[in-house]
Amino acid sequence: MWCWLWESIPSLTDIDPYSLAFAIVASILVICNVSSGVQLAELGRYWHNERREVDFHIVPAPNRSSGPSNNQSPINIETACYVRSNFVDPLQWSHYDDLPLGIRLENNGTTILLRAVFQGQIPCIDGGDLLGRFHFHEICFRWSWYNNAGSEHTVDNQHFPLEMQCLHTDTDSPDYTSSQSLLMISYMFSLSEDNPYLDVLVQHLATVQRAGQCVELPPFPLSYLMPPFYSNFISYHGSLTEPPFHRGAEWFIWPYPLAIGERQLNEFRQLRNAHGARISWNGRPVQQLMDRSVYFNEYRC
Ligand SMILES: *[C@@H]1O[C@H](CO)[C@@H](O)[C@H](O)[C@H]1NC(C)=O
Numbered sequence: 384m385w386c387w388l389w390e391s392i393p394s395l396t397d398i399d400p401y402s403l404a405f406a407i408v409a410s411i412l413v414i415c416n417v418s419s420g421v422q423l424a425e426l427g428r429y430w431h432n433e434r435r436e437v438d439f440h441i442v443p444a445p446n447r448s449s450g451p452s453n454n455q456s457p458i459n460i461e462t463a464c465y466v467r468s469n470f471v472d473p474l475q476w477s478h479y480d481d482l483p484l485g486i487r488l489e490n491n492g493t494t495i496l497l498r499a500v501f502q503g504q505i506p507c508i509d510g511g512d513l514l515g516r517f518h519f520h521e522i523c524f525r526w527s528w529y530n531n532a533g534s535e536h537t538v539d540n541q542h543f544p545l546e547m548q549c550l551h552t553d554t555d556s557p558d559y560t561s562s563q564s565l566l567m568i569s570y571m572f573s574l575s576e577d578n579p580y581l582d583v584l585v586q587h588l589a590t591v592q593r594a595g596q597c598v599e600l601p602p603f604p605l606s607y608l609m610p611p612f613y614s615n616f617i618s619y620h621g622s623l624t625e626p627p628f629h630r631g632a633e634w635f636i637w638p639y640p641l642a643i644g645e646r647q648l649n650e651f652r653q654l655r656n657a658h659g660a661r662i663s664w665n666g667r668p669v670q671q672l673m674d675r676s677v678y679f680n681e682y683r684c
């Protein structure tokens with residue numbers, strides 16, 4: 384025994400400190416995973432009393448939020464599992480460069496909402512594989528206090544610090560009902576230099592720090608915030624991410640993150656909820672993809 388120990392000490396010191404640290408971290412991770420797997424298994428047994436044997440692979444994860452379980456958003460996007468899709472009808476973005484009559488920013492206690500009124504046509508998108516024309520309705524944002532969390536969607540299990548979701552409906556009336564189709568166009572942001580296009584909005588966040596506060600912004604074209612894209616975007620069929628988790632929302636996700644500076648991100652992190660506390664995270668956890676496909680759409684003329 385002692386001989387073995389003495390023998391192994393010099394060989395341990397031969398190992399470089401990085402691999403040693405790595406090995407320790409790896410074993411801690413393994414231990415944690417095993418114990419959370421055991422917890423899940425316990426829960427699974429609780430739900431399925433008839434099931435006796437413990438099988439880590441078929442135990443369902445606990446429901447993290449109530450609501451319908453099918454076709455829910457957000458999801459994790461696995462870039463290795465894209466279904467490639469070609470379309471020949473180009474996407475048409477109309478009137479996103481128009482100057483609105485007015486833009487209103489509201490802190491509604493869970494997120495920040497941007498709405499706009501237009502003198503002429505409401506900005507709309509059609510073409511591609513879209514079944515109809517979708518009109519701009521409102522923009523909301525998802526963030527958290529941490530740079531490695533915040534976005535609702537994840538790409539290969541990685542969050543972005545901010546996600547901007549632009550809701551579109553298939554009518555141009557200001558209200559929508561459950562019978563209407565929704566298109567959510569979503570952009571991710573990653574930490575970098577300040578983004579001057581975002582300042583038209585970010586510099587006014589301080590005036591809507593408390594829930595219920597609204598401010599009129601000097602108008603700017605929506606294309607400042609929403610750069611149009613024409614190819615190489617992701618789509619899938621999902622839902623709204625807030626109660627009642629309205630189904631029938633088509634998601635378009637622009638997978639190439641836009642820039643946001645730390646200073647700009649911090650303005651979002653100062654926003655407060657209805658209880659006066661700073662909003663620490665306003666996203667819904669990732670939902671299961673189930674039998675849905677995630678498409679990577681390419682325009683072929
Ligand atoms: C999870 O939620 C779905 C939808 O509400 C429900 O049908 C299902 O039974 C729930 N699963 C568990 C284990 O509670």
Ligand SMILES: *[C@@H]1O[C@H](CO)[C@@H](O)[C@H](O)[C@H]1NC(C)=O
Binds near residue numbers: 493523
């Ligand atoms: C805030 O706005 C979002 C997006 O429209 C909505 O889903 C949410 O329910 C609103 N929150 C409150 C407290 O009204």
